[in-house]
Amino acid sequence: MTRIILISVLALISFNSVAKNPVILLSVDGFSQRYLKEYQPKNILALSRKGVIAQGLIPTFPSKTFPNHLSIVTGMYPANHGIIHNNFYNRSLQQYYTKGAAAKNPAWLFAKPIWTIAEQQGIKSAIYFWPESEAKIDGVLPSYYFKYKHNESNLNRINQIVDWLKLPENQRPELIIGYFSTIDDAGHHYGPNSTELAQAVKNFDQLLGQLLDKINQETEFTPNIVLVSDHGMMTVDKQKTLLWKTLFENFTSLNIVNGQTQLFIYEKNQNILNDVRSHLSSLPVKSYFQVFDKSDYPEHWHFNNHNAAVPDMVINALPPTTFIDEHSDNNPGVHGYDPYGQDELTGIFITQGPDVKTGIQINAFENIHVFSLLEKLLEISPSDQVDSQISILSNVINTTKANKLITKSN
Incomplete structure (x- = not known):
């Protein structure tokens, strides 16, 4: 035994x-x-x-x-770990995020x-x-x-x-x-x-x-x-690439970060955001994107965590539209859209x-x-x-x- x-x-x-x-x-x-x-x-x-x-x-x-x-x-979810895009702005840090930035400042990652x-x-x-x-x-x-x-x-x-x-x-x-x-x-x-x-x-x-x-x-x-x-x-439709700055020619003071498939807008003044929404809804290309602010972000985005990185407004491109500027690569493949x-x-x-x-x-x-x-x-x-x-x-x-x-x- x-x-x-x-x-x-x-x-x-x-x-x-x-x-x-x-x-x-x-x-x-x-x-x-x-x-x-x-x-x-x-x-x-x-x-x-x-x-x-x-x-x-x-x-x-x-x-x-x-x-x-x-x-x-x-x-x-990104709003909870802090890295909400490949490029964005953080109000508390007063800096723009670029890929790998947490190596120099771990505060980017929550x-x-x-x-x-x-x-x-x-x-x-x-x-x-x-x-x-x-x-x-x-x-x-x-x-x-x-x-x-x-x-x-x-x-x-x-x-x-x-x-x-x-x-x-x-x-x-x-x-x-x-x-x-x-x-x-x-x-x-x-x-x-x-x-x-x-x-x-x-x-x-x-x-x-x-x-x-x-x-x-x-x-x-x-x-x-x-x-x-x-x-x-x-696949990108090159006929639906939008020079994003031309969408905001009347709003020169906005803090906008171009993420190719989203534009993140950081602006406290709700009246200005209302004017932006009204302006964008009047454009001929209005069907190429959706406009959301904090009051109506889709639940599955999980952007309800209103931390210093979450924007006040998101212009969300609808596939196969992309936002470009004069320096953008003209690649035929892209990701970043709402999955x-x-x-x-x-x-x-x-x-x-x-x-x-x-x-x-x-x-x-x-x-x-x-x-x-x-x-x-x-x-x-x-x-x-x-x-x-x-x-x-x-x-x-x-x-x-x-x-x-x-x-x-x-």
Whole structure:
């Protein structure tokens, strides 16, 4: 009897002391859900068959790169994590945001990313590029990270991911994050239906296959892989490009930030905003956009958090209209529109690994909920200051992992 009890105790100790499986979060910027069916990337589809695939990953508004990447890793809507667009104004800071600005001033970001939370709970993180991963939030940086270089080869990125997995146990990160922009680049420069885009999808798919092979052959781990994209891509109608400054020739004192698919207006005087609305409604191009102010922002924008970054008025372009100025690139592909009702803007979600179920498909869901899944996979204490809900993805984690989490919580 004593021997049986001892074996049971040792088994329990062993169970609770088993190292967590590493989590690898990969973002493929600009990868539309429709590319899976259209281009049939074999390695991505094979990954989905071995794990869980969603019918789509719904971007937050606006469907731009920085707000959506921060929503994925904070579990919050843009107005709640602070990065509400790729370009905007903050009244409190009295500054205009440009991509990566939080590296110099962390006050731009209101929320903790998953890597900050992990580091604070003793879990090492390693990041090969992610929007604002160079920002020192709460005085904390990832254990390993690289300063962003757009032209860094994708092969270098996957080789580094494998090298991190091969580090000694006391140095090895349990959370690894990677970002790839080549598909987004192709979509912008050549359009979402171009041969160049098709080749970019094929190239990334081959790269993913190399990464999986290297992990299998060169490391002792079977990680949980979470593959996402921030948004899809739409085709621009060059006949519907609006020189935005010409819309406001009678309003020279307005503080307006052009975000290509939105114009953000910062103006306290409601009478002036009323005049702007009246003026815009009289223009011949009024059907190209919608005009909203704080009293009527759509609920799904989640712009009801009236912080210093949320504008007083939003001029929202209707696809395929874009706002341009004399310096704008004349690209055939764009994103940033309100993603609701625009299937082309829906991203991807696929996860596979020892802690997730095999061969199931789930409904499309908002990308903020990826955060709660990452928390569960990493076994870190859940944050109660997020919009993310693990219940949305409750059927993704397999029974063994779920039981372990229950045992740990008790």
